[in-house]
Amino acid sequence: MVTPPRWADRLLEWFCAPHLLEEVQGDLHERFGRDVRAVGIQRANRRYWGNVLRFVRPFALKRQPTVRRRGEYSSPFFINPVMLSNHVKIAWRNLVKNKVYSAINIFGLAVGLATCLLITLYVFDELSYDKHHTDANRLYRVATDTKQEHWAATAAPTALGLKNDFPEVEQATRLLKVPNMDKMLLRYTHNHQQKQFFETNGYYVDSTFFELFTYPFTYGNPRKAINQPNTLVISETLSSKLFGKENPVGKVINIGLPFGDYNYTVGGVFSDKNKSHIDAHFFLSMQNGDIGNWVSQQKNWATNNIFYTYIKLKDGVNAEAFEAKLPAFLNRHGAADLKALGVSKELTLQAVPDIYLTSNLDNEISANGSLTYLYVFGSIAAFLLLIACINFMNLSTARSEKRAKEVGIRKAMGAIRASLIGQFLGESLLMSILALCLALGFIQLLLPVFNGLTQKNLALFQNPIFVIWIAAITLLTGLLSGLYPAFYLSSFRPITVLKGKLVNSISATALRKGLVVFQFTVSIVLILGAIVIWQQLAFVQNQHLGFTKSQKIVIPLQSNQATTNYAAFKDEILKNPNVISAASGSTYPGIPSDNDLLFYAEGKSVHEAVDINFATVENDYVETLGFKLLYGRAFSKNFTADSTSIILNEVALNQLGYDPKTAVGKTIYFEWQNVRHPMQIVGVVKNFNYESLHQEIKPYGLTTTIGDKHHYFIASVQPKEYTKLLADMEQSWKKINPDTPFSYSFLDQDFQRNYEKEQRTSSIVLYFTLIAIMIACLGLFGLVAFSAEQRTKEIGIRKVLGASVPSIVALLSREFVRLVLVANLIAIPIAWYGMNQWLHDFAYKVSIEWWVFVLAGLLALSTALLTVSFQSIKAALMNPVTSLRSE
Numbered sequence: 001m002v003t004p005p006r007w008a009d010r011l012l013e014w015f016c017a018p019h020l021l022e023e024v025q026g027d028l029h030e031r032f033g034r035d036v037r038a039v040g041i042q043r044a045n046r047r048y049w050g051n052v053l054r055f056v057r058p059f060a061l062k063r064q065p066t067v068r069r070r071g072e073y074s075s076p077f078f079i080n081p082v083m084l085s086n087h088v089k090i091a092w093r094n095l096v097k098n099k100v101y102s103a104i105n106i107f108g109l110a111v112g113l114a115t116c117l118l119i120t121l122y123v124f125d126e127l128s129y130d131k132h133h134t135d136a137n138r139l140y141r142v143a144t145d146t147k148q149e150h151w152a153a154t155a156a157p158t159a160l161g162l163k164n165d166f167p168e169v170e171q172a173t174r175l176l177k178v179p180n181m182d183k184m185l186l187r188y189t190h191n192h193q194q195k196q197f198f199e200t201n202g203y204y205v206d207s208t209f210f211e212l213f214t215y216p217f218t219y220g221n222p223r224k225a226i227n228q229p230n231t232l233v234i235s236e237t238l239s240s241k242l243f244g245k246e247n248p249v250g251k252v253i254n255i256g257l258p259f260g261d262y263n264y265t266v267g268g269v270f271s272d273k274n275k276s277h278i279d280a281h282f283f284l285s286m287q288n289g290d291i292g293n294w295v296s297q298q299k300n301w302a303t304n305n306i307f308y309t310y311i312k313l314k315d316g317v318n319a320e321a322f323e324a325k326l327p328a329f330l331n332r333h334g335a336a337d338l339k340a341l342g343v344s345k346e347l348t349l350q351a352v353p354d355i356y357l358t359s360n361l362d363n364e365i366s367a368n369g370s371l372t373y374l375y376v377f378g379s380i381a382a383f384l385l386l387i388a389c390i391n392f393m394n395l396s397t398a399r400s401e402k403r404a405k406e407v408g409i410r411k412a413m414g415a416i417r418a419s420l421i422g423q424f425l426g427e428s429l430l431m432s433i434l435a436l437c438l439a440l441g442f443i444q445l446l447l448p449v450f451n452g453l454t455q456k457n458l459a460l461f462q463n464p465i466f467v468i469w470i471a472a473i474t475l476l477t478g479l480l481s482g483l484y485p486a487f488y489l490s491s492f493r494p495i496t497v498l499k500g501k502l503v504n505s506i507s508a509t510a511l512r513k514g515l516v517v518f519q520f521t522v523s524i525v526l527i528l529g530a531i532v533i534w535q536q537l538a539f540v541q542n543q544h545l546g547f548t549k550s551q552k553i554v555i556p557l558q559s560n561q562a563t564t565n566y567a568a569f570k571d572e573i574l575k576n577p578n579v580i581s582a583a584s585g586s587t588y589p590g591i592p593s594d595n596d597l598l599f600y601a602e603g604k605s606v607h608e609a610v611d612i613n614f615a616t617v618e619n620d621y622v623e624t625l626g627f628k629l630l631y632g633r634a635f636s637k638n639f640t641a642d643s644t645s646i647i648l649n650e651v652a653l654n655q656l657g658y659d660p661k662t663a664v665g666k667t668i669y670f671e672w673q674n675v676r677h678p679m680q681i682v683g684v685v686k687n688f689n690y691e692s693l694h695q696e697i698k699p700y701g702l703t704t705t706i707g708d709k710h711h712y713f714i715a716s717v718q719p720k721e722y723t724k725l726l727a728d729m730e731q732s733w734k735k736i737n738p739d740t741p742f743s744y745s746f747l748d749q750d751f752q753r754n755y756e757k758e759q760r761t762s763s764i765v766l767y768f769t770l771i772a773i774m775i776a777c778l779g780l781f782g783l784v785a786f787s788a789e790q791r792t793k794e795i796g797i798r799k800v801l802g803a804s805v806p807s808i809v810a811l812l813s814r815e816f817v818r819l820v821l822v823a824n825l826i827a828i829p830i831a832w833y834g835m836n837q838w839l840h841d842f843a844y845k846v847s848i849e850w851w852v853f854v855l856a857g858l859l860a861l862s863t864a865l866l867t868v869s870f871q872s873i874k875a876a877l878m879n880p881v882t883s884l885r886s887e
Contacts, residue, residue, distance in 0.1 A: 028052065109431060157298070211312075549751055796880035
């Protein structure tokens, strides 16, 4: 005997009214039997489900017995369509009837929703990095830890060694960012017309790169795209710049580098829509010319830790257990190399999906985000929305007397409490929906500004999950803002309210005051945060760095033509009367310095060496950048021995064990390929910040021979007109380097880019602080207006008895001013702790002075007073005859 679907029957028994169930179920079972004979068991099952679902209607649903009379039933308030329609009508009438309070609530909720959704868009975007890779949970980056530094990269042999030694490693690959090559010159010639420009974010990779990382390809096969020498893959954006809408596979691009020009064949085009910590515009095969030869020679396990190494573990491999095997692995292969240089290091694993938000190592591929900032912005979003919801709660409970008789009459007519709660929640949900419509309009207007602020390209509906998030936040806002008022208003006893004896309970009044305190506490914390962040940014901008960063023009020499013709270009530039001095260097302050060596002093061994970063520079470099020479001399072409000379800062000498006053003339050593090389100290410069003020000053040196010095041309200028000077420089450049585009930057602006993250944070916190204050004051404005309305007759009597306007304003303002003062007392310790934690990221920072707290408190208090005074003065100036006429 065939029976109907069991779960369909259970559903019917769950929702169907008891007095209908037996009849309905019997009829459906009979129809099921006929369907089985007519169309078969599978179609009969589907029809049975359909018939059951058709009975999910108000008349067939279970009823709940009322409390008053046994045996009576009523539909739940959220199911009965008649009651729903009634709730919507009453909610709309209340909105229209109380236009001012409705406008305050809807506008406040709209602003809160708009800011919350904007921040949510930002958070969603930040959380999306490296989530698109297939098997992302098995991808890891291998990092290097030493006593002095924590590097995001490793030595060249690490990847192949891991692949060969461990069966747990499915595949390994490397990525190489050429030191001091932040731009590459791309040329494409077609029909005797040439396109050429500098492009950033180009990386050399192994042929196995796309076996680990998932990049959707528009053209080409990712498995074969770069497995041949002199091939590259480019992003869709770069492809559009070079080739328009053509398929570029097979076309040749010439890439100009300081050490030569090379032709590369395009092997594929990848989509750059997905976010990754590897923000690449193009990838080059590591098997090419000079780079390929150099890479193949890198066998040392201790030096050249500039290869970003990635591995893909096999399914089921425990990453922590695998990481525990790495010390033995490094000792097995690199012990001799490490001992020869007197260094010790460890290898660690970083999960690729976590790198963007949690990694802050030296020599990161590109600037990462910050999980801490996401928590901060997420908290701000939540608090802003909560402040807006608090306004609704406060105004709803404050106006409880106006709704009391309505509640009393409804209860006297038989309305149960659940029905009343449904009505009040319906009103808050309606307001939330109206606020959402207004918020979406705000977002569309503000999104371009927000994108400029965050340097992103966010769109409102680019992520389908975000639509669900919008609905969830709107529903949460409606429930959060309406839940307490709904339970509070529905709790009134009809016999009390109909006699006119309703008095606001002490608990409701206390809660309302507490919520106002909470609103202003959040606002004051944000004000303090904005002030301290602004102070710190002003400090790092104005701090003397140990060199002169203003009036310095930097021109990259990142093509073979530019480096070959450097001397002629320098001579031409120095003819300009606005140029004081000029020099070239392998790097300059404000950008990452990748060159470092282990130096040790006389009488010491390599095991006591100090890791010293250095730049290879021209003779005039010290004078051009304005380093303060404390002892000795700068480099000079008059001293041929300067090829083995070095200038050190004070930190380097202290760590080497030398006194800066007597260090000139002493010798230090470094070892390279098992050969000891001496360097004589010829000068001592005052400590200077080569990096941002996030880091403490590190040991640093300047040499003239270790490496190529002609990467950047720096000119110290004193022009009357920058536009004219730059035009003259460009003209000189084009005359000497006709095939290389002219590019320049200002040193102070380059250095300032180290603080872009903090500047964005400062701007975001400032804007959201203003929004928080506005929402809090909006609620305060509504409460004061209602308080004045409730005390109209009292104010009239006081005026008749001789009360002055200032005394009435003070009467209405006193309570709210006290609440803001309490908020100050709570906010100060919270803000002090939070900003001290934020300042820990800086090696050099401001101290938080007492006047900052006073200023924040006065700003909040004056804003609140301004808001309160507006309504208080309006009420105090009212004609008492009008308010007392009915008496």
